[in-house]
Amino acid sequence: MIAASTVLDGKGHVLHDTRIVIEGSKIAAIDPKATPISYDLRGLTVLPGWIDSHIHIAWIFGKDGKSGSPAGTAAETAYQIAANAWVTLMAGFTTVQSVGNPADIPLRNAVGDGEIPGPRILTAAEPLMGQGDKTGTPDQVREFVRKQKDAGADLIKIFDNYSVRRPQMMLSQEQLNAACDEAKKLGLRTLVHAYGEAVHAAIVAGCTEVEHGVLATDDDLKLMAEKGTYLDPQAGLVWENYLQNKEKFVGTPGYPATLEGFASMETLIPIYRDFMKRAYTIPHLKIVFGSDSVAGAHGRNAEEFIDRVRDAGVDPMTAMVSANSLAAEAMDLGGQIGSIAPGMQADIIALDGDPLRDITAVRHVLFVMKSGVVYKYEAVPRGAN
Numbered sequence: 001m002i003a004a005s006t007v008l009d010g011k012g013h014v015l016h017d018t019r020i021v022i023e024g025s026k027i028a029a030i031d032p033k034a035t036p037i038s039y040d041l042r043g044l045t046v047l048p049g050w051i052d053s054h055i056h057i058a059w060i061f062g063k064d065g066k067s068g069s070p071a072g073t074a075a076e077t078a079y080q081i082a083a084n085a086w087v088t089l090m091a092g093f094t095t096v097q098s099v100g101n102p103a104d105i106p107l108r109n110a111v112g113d114g115e116i117p118g119p120r121i122l123t124a125a126e127p128l129m130g131q132g133d134k135t136g137t138p139d140q141v142r143e144f145v146r147k148q149k150d151a152g153a154d155l156i157k158i159f160d161n162y163s164v165r166r167p168q169m170m171l172s173q174e175q176l177n178a179a180c181d182e183a184k185k186l187g188l189r190t191l192v193h194a195y196g197e198a199v200h201a202a203i204v205a206g207c208t209e210v211e212h213g214v215l216a217t218d219d220d221l222k223l224m225a226e227k228g229t230y231l232d233p234q235a236g237l238v239w240e241n242y243l244q245n246k247e248k249f250v251g252t253p254g255y256p257a258t259l260e261g262f263a264s265m266e267t268l269i270p271i272y273r274d275f276m277k278r279a280y281t282i283p284h285l286k287i288v289f290g291s292d293s294v295a296g297a298h299g300r301n302a303e304e305f306i307d308r309v310r311d312a313g314v315d316p317m318t319a320m321v322s323a324n325s326l327a328a329e330a331m332d333l334g335g336q337i338g339s340i341a342p343g344m345q346a347d348i349i350a351l352d353g354d355p356l357r358d359i360t361a362v363r364h365v366l367f368v369m370k371s372g373v374v375y376k377y378e379a380v381p382r383g384a385n
């Protein structure tokens with residue numbers, strides 16, 4: 001049983017001076033009179049474990065210091081990836097959606113089987129890369145989607161364009177329709193990496209969630225709200241991380257060939273931030289938390305909360321809910337994770353400080369429980385029950 005003075009329930013409410021009763025992997029009750037206290041988290045802010053809707057958990061820096069290179073032997077590489085899972089869990093993220101690497105599958109399974117510690121992982125396995133006609137006919141696209149399902153994918157990730165600088169669509173509306181429709185038939189969600197007009201195409205195709213979304217018009221955003229399409233924009237961490245680690249990304253595929261080339265990324269930060277600000281003005285638009293953490297950012301996912309609140313003006317409670325009940329709902333897991341209530345998985349974290357007053361409290365995670373198992377408990381017990 002956990003004693004808490006302040007609990008954010010994950011749905012936007014604050015509970016005071018209560019106790020959370022855990023039985024096995026689940027929350028059994030919220031009962032202020034429950035005894036005895038196993039974990040005294042009074043004085044901290046208790047909330048559901050965070051959910052990051054967009055990371056790349058298998059992305060590492062190699063032995064040569066470069067992004068995407070092997071860390072050495074296969075075993076060394078595997079340990080690096082396992083370390084990403086560990087630091088992510090220690091940072092308070094008890095569930096992550098990793099959007100595209102077949103290496104995610106054995107990691108997901110090992111964590112799920114309790115063999116190694118890490119967040120609960122949902123993965124897309126291999127993403128569908130839009131490449132114009134070469135992507136294949138709609139039937140071939142459907143076959144690719146089925147192959148990912150057979151490989152164990154929990155969702156389908158689709159790239160409809162490269163970047164905010166190269167937003168031309170790489171999938172036709174027919175190809176995109178086929179991908180999202182086939183996934184839906186198989187019971188899988190679809191996340192579409194999309195900028196500009198690709199955002200509209202993804203909404204029309206009935207895809208589940210748009211990643212990034214920059215350059216979408218207000219009409220696109222209103223249509224998303226109307227159709228219930230989720231939006232996963234970023235406010236800064238992904239770019240800050242590239243800039244902080246530019247010598248590790250320079251010259252690798254998809255990144256500038258020279259260090260000077262990274263200057264253009266600095267100009268992207270306000271573009272992303274302003275897009276997020278604009279998205280939050282659209283009524284009923286469902287905006288989830290996704291940090292897009294790659295090598296260098298694992299374990300620092302919560303910096304994205306700070307960027308959102310400090311730089312994009314997002315309300316702190318809204319930011320918390322975007323990584324709790326709303327993210328869970330977007331994953332069709334709203335009945336299992338993302339809130340503190342009886343019957344939910346006991347995914348519970350505690351922060352030193354109040355993120356509603358000072359968002360930098362998200363850096364100070366002192367307690368992490370996932371499915372009733374405690375992985376971190378740095379809190380000092382504060383007296384008797």
Ligand SMILES: [Zn+2]
Binds near residue numbers: 055056
């Ligand atoms: Zn990404």
